[in-house]
Amino acid sequence: MKETKLGEFEEVLLLLVGILGEEAYSFKVAEEFESQTKREVSIGAVHSTLNRLEEKGFLESEMGQATAERGGRRKRIYTITASGQRALETSRDFRVSLWSQFPAFATGKVNFG
Amino acid sequence: MKETKLGEFEEVLLLLVGILGEEAYSFKVAEEFESQTKREVSIGAVHSTLNRLEEKGFLESEMGQATAERGGRRKRIYTITASGQRALETSRDFRVSLWSQFPAFATGKVNFG
DNA sequence: AGTATTTCCTACTAAAAAGTAGAACAAATA
DNA sequence: TATTTGTTCTACTTTTTAGTAGGAAATACT
Numbered sequence A, B: 001m002k003e004t005k006l007g008e009f010e011e012v013l014l015l016l017v018g019i020l021g022e023e024a025y026s027f028k029v030a031e032e033f034e035s036q037t038k039r040e041v042s043i044g045a046v047h048s049t050l051n052r053l054e055e056k057g058f059l060e061s062e063m064g065q066a067t068a069e070r071g072g073r074r075k076r077i078y079t080i081t082a083s084g085q086r087a088l089e090t091s092r093d094f095r096v097s098l099w100s101q102f103p104a105f106a107t108g109k110v111n112f113g
Numbered sequence C: 001a002g003t004a005t006t007t008c009c010t011a012c013t014a015a016a017a018a019g020t021a022g023a024a025c026a027a028a029t030a
Numbered sequence D: 001t002a003t004t005t006g007t008t009c010t011a012c013t014t015t016t017t018a019g020t021a022g023g024a025a026a027t028a029c030t
Helices: A008-023 A026-037 A043-055 A082-101 B008-023 B026-037 B043-055 B082-101
Strands: A059-063 A076-080 A109-111 B059-063 B076-080 B109-111
Touching: A008 A026, A008 A043, A008 A076, A008 A082, A008 B008, A008 B082, A026 A043, A026 A076, A026 B082, A043 A059, A076 A082, A082 B008, A082 B026, A082 B082, B008 B026, B008 B043, B008 B076, B008 B082, B026 B043, B026 B076, B043 B059, B076 B082
Parallel strands: none
Antiparallel strands: A059 A076, A109 B109, B059 B076
């Protein structure tokens, strides 16, 4: 298996999929991205990135059922794979380790509960 | 000012400069990168990335004095600018915030002291 | 049936990040 | 003075990531 890395945008989208759970379909992910970052993003960019993440084996997807809402095509729901989760953990552990070594950051812990 | 983002590799190098302090010159940064990641890196890649970070205003540098050691050209010592530090903080805060929302990660805190 | 709505999807392009190759420099030792 | 060592530096190429444009599908409402 190729040494697959995660770009910044990719990592954020992956995490958003994890956060959104059942609601992780591309439109929603794009909305969530904008609301959490205040950065604009085009739906196409999200789409192609989610595709890439799926190719890399970090995400899986399947079509959801049509909902009872007004109009609309069926949603493609994404879920994180074991490999995706591992990639996120590795990335987190590595960052936390670096932060702890950087004097300007090294308060010893980060609380985020 | 342009909306300057930080790539994955760039962010790691920036942090390594912070960690290395007085010892933050490109050769050392490359060494440190390899020892902390177990990933190989070419000195040229480090060099061009440090350059880019300097152009973006996240790093500053100046030539150090010649040391009493065997041989060698003078070192260019890098330091993080205020803007670089802010970028790191922003990135950290954002990540911590996302992790806390991701059920699989949300233990509430990360200890790294 | 026709229209509006919600979402997907693909092929393409642009921009940015990462990596390569190899020369050049400065100082210490032999 | 020649050699070795530690290091910088620049121009270039490749790869990866991000973004664009615009069409198409599926569903519900009228």
